[in-house]
Amino acid sequence: MPDAVLTVLIAEDSATDRMLLARIVSKQGHAVLTAENGEQAVALFAEQRPQLVLLDALMPVMDGFEAARQIKALAGEALVPIIFLTSLSEEEALVRCLEAGGDDFLAKPYSPVILAAKIKAMDRLRRLQATVLEQRDQIARHHHHLLNEQRVAKAVFDKVAHAGCLSSPNIRYLQSPYALFNGDLLLAAFTPSGDMHVLLGDFTGHGLPAAVGAMPLAEVFYGMTAKGYGLAETLREMNAKLKRILPVDMFCCALLLNLSFSRRMVEVWNGGMPDGYVLDTDGGEPLPLVSRHLPLGVLAPERFDDSTQVLPLALGQRLFLLSDGVVDTSDDNDQLFGVERLRRVLVANRQPELLFEEVLGALEAFRGCCRDDVSLLEIGIVDPDALSPPPMTYSDSGQCAPLDWSSQFEFRADTLKRFNPLPYLLQLLQEIHGLRTQSGALHSVLNELYSNALEHGVLGLDSALKRDARGFAEYYRQRNERLQALNSGYIRLRLRVEPQGLGGRLIIEVEDSGKGFDVNKVLGRPLVEQGLYGRGLNLIRRLSRHVEWADEGRRVCVEFTWEALA
């Protein structure tokens, strides 16, 4: 690199020295400005912005020390090297030069060689500082830009993510505002029948790559939940989508719940997330919701396992989910917080509303400082009436509604095994505008009728099994087993819609190939005894206008009616 041409300011009260120095500096190829005292020097500096200053220490009007201070102040962050010209020999005076902002000294008599070397060295420093400042500003600009992009991305994502029901009264959650960019994802939404789907997910990695997958995942989750798809179908779709769009080394650990408050049960799928827990009201042993699957986006669709675990729930129980930041927190000795420490915190908790604080407090005590990147979620099991699922929103114009039709389906063994027809049927029934105010009830009833026909009818499962928690698990084990082995049987479903005055009615008839049941005996049982397993029938009776069984319980007919639309 050729030596730079600089503008050098020389401030020196001795005319001889000034002349000599100006000559030396300009012979070295630099432009020279001269001043006779400090005041002139500061004024010239402000006006011409030279890159380097040679300052005599002792000058009339304003001395070199004061001039140095003012010049440094004017220069701001840029480095304008100041070389003091002096024959000062006492240490004290040299210290004053440095304190005033001097970068170097040049002793009299002047040596052109030494001066050239010093100017060169100072120029290197000056450039280094300029580069550092430029890079700093560039980083600051990039950072600002990045934050802005994140803010926009987060705003867009929040519109998608918070379309759900995280604000329900029975949900409490804690999440860093930038969790999205840590790969953490929390989604919750009501199904059309008033159940709640919840997802706590964790994408591999950080920053933009981690956030990228969140959007399609949320879209699938909300889209399919709103259409009435179950966990299995939703999981399959999410897995297939992530497998298709993510690079091989990226995936999403996820814990999904399908909570039914009316039937008091939860369906769980955990792929790669830390254990979630079912917490009892009385501080009993927390029941872990263990990861049994590979994370989403790892397996090809044909190898994906959508099997879920079904657990009974009681009023007042709580589900507690957490991100890996909790158990993976390590202390100074690389010891992990771990599952056991967490379990002790959960067991020791006496006031449910303080649980989050206690967990965070334990982490802080363990690690010595707090973490702001963990996600915690707690869902209380409440009476369904305490929740208010938002009314469905429809994207059609609300104009025409088909009012006089009927349709019949027969689903046979092979179909029953791997296909859930309910979302399609519900989609069809949503076209009846008069029924839209009852769509929650309609979804619930249709769900119940279908699963009764399948589980008790076609699969011949005994609902009495579900009398306790252990039997509950056994029931769902048998359900899976029998469904896999199914090779005969059917469910027939007939929908009839007809006008009635200014309103109309819908008749749903469901018939199965099973052995039927003693309707009067089951309905005659006291409600208490019906417990876990009688709830379905009661639900149907409560929600529909009219219900009646025929053919020894093999056929059921349910009626919904509506008045003229306002």
Add this chain to the structure above:
Amino acid sequence: MGVISELSQDGKKLTIKVKGRFDFGKHQEFREAYERNAQPASVVVDLKEATYLDSSALGMLLLLRDHVGGDDSEIRVVNTSSDVRKILAISNFDKLFDIS
């Protein structure tokens, strides 16, 4: 060197040893360990000296698996410490890899 690879005499078995933290910092080295050799019939990932494993390490294992044949690959992950095994167990990676 945090990642050492060794091909058996007959060129059929590739052993990859990871030392220290198995995280994103090892990405390049780990990748090179299996990409520089011709495709072996089987791979052994030796984690005897690995102290820690994070989710990006799981991603790297998936890349390795993809590279040597995906579902048809034969990969053993050996000498795993209990902490490492816990992490692999939560993710159910034992469904994809032979872990011991």
Add this chain to the structure above:
Amino acid sequence: MSDIHIDRNVLRDLQEVMEEGYVCLLETFLDDSDKRLSQLHEAKSALELGHAAHSFKGSSSNMGALALAALCQQLEARVKQQPLYGIEDLINQIDREYEVVRHLYAEERHRVSIG
């Protein structure tokens, strides 16, 4: 004889650096020095005296006036020790030394200007 007063090597270097400005530099020094001498004589405080001595020391050292620079340095050091009793002696020595070098620089100017 003159080498006790002026370093000839310095003058040679100065001429090389200043080229055609060398004569001007010599004149400026003589001019400048007259001002410094009057400052020395008219100083109203030890501080003023010290500053004048300091500046004079600087320029004379640059011009190769070794003995003069040394005397200025003595004066600069002396003014920091009160009382200033006997300091006139030192100033008189500077006067005398300057009288000598003034002639030498005038000769040098003459030598250079006639080529």
